[in-house]
Amino acid sequence: MAKLGLDFGTSNTAAGVMAAGRPFAIPLEPEAETLPTAVFIDYSDRRYVYGSAAAQAMMNGVEGRFLRALKSILGTPLARESRSFLNERLTLIEIIARFLTEIRTRSEKFTGMTFNTAMSGRPVHFHSASAERDAQAEQDLRDAYLLAGFKDVEFLPEPEAAALAVAGNGRMLIVDIGGGTSDFTLCDRKNGQTQVLASRGLRIGGTDFDRVLNLNHAMPLLGYGAHIGAEFGNATHAAPRAMFHDLASWEKIAFVYDPALLREVRRWERLATEPVLFERLGEVLEAHLGHDIAYAVEAGKIAANGTGSGHIGLDVVERGLGAELRHDVMQAALAGFAGEIGQCALDTLTDADCSPDSVDMVVFVGGSSLMGVIRETLSACLPNARQEDAEVFAAVVHGLAIAAE
Incomplete structure (x- = not known):
């Protein structure tokens, strides 16, 4: 055993x-x-x-x-x-x-x-x-x-x-940015021995990055933010937002596919000022394409992080449909998350009564730690610490x- x-x-x-x-x-x-x-x-x-x-x-x-x-x-x-x-x-x-x-x-x-x-x-x-x-x-x-x-x-x-x-010696801040959380451990290492000084965590991760980028760039092509007319009269109102938020959240996508919701979306098609948007949304719900969209957003995020520009391709919904994702636009969209992550890193140091200048090395683990906006934020928080990838x-x-x- x-x-x-x-x-x-x-x-x-x-x-x-x-x-x-x-x-x-x-x-x-x-x-x-x-x-x-x-x-x-x-x-x-x-x-x-x-x-x-x-x-x-x-x-x-x-x-x-x-x-x-x-x-x-x-x-x-x-x-x-x-x-x-x-x-x-x-x-x-x-x-x-x-x-x-x-x-x-x-x-x-x-x-x-x-x-x-x-x-x-x-x-x-x-x-x-x-x-x-x-x-x-x-x-x-x-x-x-x-x-x-x-x-x-x-x-x-x-x-x-x-x-x-x-590996290595000195004072290290371990920065673990995963799919769902951001975690930090400040520790001292000497001769292969590790002493943990403080740990903190935050419920922010890569799936949150994906959700925001999805809402900003993919969901508007399906009616997010678009207006629906009333059954009688000329009044209009924005399409309900909660369903789009669920459709953009990895853990909730599978539970959006409800026949009653699909019927409601088909009603929106008839009343919408831009019916084509809700026709696409209806196709996504009927054909269960929410995860395809989420993967396309994730791929666009990775490309924009590495090359300066990415493309969110939604051919699975409609041939030629998609959105450009520029690096600077992505950085701005994720800046709020990055700021919270940076503050949590500094709070971890405060918990251990250590100054940023005392940290020798920031060690990144977790797939979402590869995001440039995270690296830049941690560099600003701990300018004298070298950055290392485990x-x-x-x-x-x-x-x-x-x-x-």
């Missing part, structure tokens, strides 16, 4: 163990250290599909339901609502448990080991604005691990796990493997 280091992430999941005295990320997919945290429920074959195969099934138009960013629902009422999946009544906690079971099964198959306990990463705060929801989120995740067949699970804040795996997608799971050992 052994303990598995498991980094269950909003966007990606990784598992690790110690091998020959070094942390090792188990390839959960061929030649990949991480597995997309995605589940596809295939209605035709009546089976559950995970990771890249789940995303591919969705992209190929296989009939079913696609779920992503499940970590974001932990601690919310949505986690324990019972829903029908392939004629079973299941909660999303039970869906997460099936995903974790798949991770355990793949890990055992690759290593030949049996894992009965887990050392799991967790954000410093699942919900930074509510201590009650934060505690409930950990309980939800604990319940999922137990349902997945683990006899016990220990939790370690993700940036503290990463701190165990980072193994962006593997540092946390490496640290969990060390902790498990």
Whole structure:
């Protein structure tokens, strides 16, 4: 029996163990250290599909339901609502448990080991604005691990796990910007020993970046902000905003596809000043294209971060439909999030009674830490600290493997 280091992430999941005295990320997919945290429920074959195969099934138009960013629902009422999946009544906690079971099964198959306990990463705060929801989120995740067949699970804040795996000496600020949260650990390292001085967390991550860019650039092409006329008279009003916000949020997209809502959108088509916008929206709801749009926005974000300009291509909705995403426009849209992240980093130093000048190095982990607006903000907050990249997608799971050992 052994303990598995498991980094269950909003966007990606990784598992690790110690091998020959070094942390090792188990390839959960061929030649990949991480597995997309995605589940596809295939209605035709009546089976559950995970990771890249789940995303591919969705992209190929296989009939079913696609779920992503499940970590974001932990601690919310949505986690324990019972829903029908392939004629079973299941909660999303039970869906997460099936995903974790798949991770355990793949890990055992690759290593030949049996894992009965887990050392799991967790954000410093699942919900930074509510201590009650934060505690409930950990309980939800604990319940999922137990349902997945683990006899016990220990939790370690993700940036503290990463701190165990980072090389070098001196005072370090670990900055872990993931899909759903931003986490910080200030630590001192000397001769391979790590002393944690303070940790903080914020419920802001890459899925929030995607949601804002989606609302700003993709949703207006589907009627967000457009006006609908009254049944009688000349008055108009803006289309209800809540549905667009759900359609732009990774964790909520799968639950927007409701027949009553589709009928309402078809009514908007008839009353709208620009009917074509709501015709597109109706097509998105009828054909379940919300995740296709979210992936297009994510791809545009990545391109704009690297080249100065990206394109959000929505050919799946209508041939030639899309929007340009300029780097400067994206930076401005994300500046508010970046400011909150920078302030949380400085507050972490304040908690430890340390000055910005005392920090030798800022170490970035987590996929969303690659965003230029984050790097620039942290550089302004700690101008004398050099910036380093750890193994962006593997540092946390490496640290969990060390902790498990």
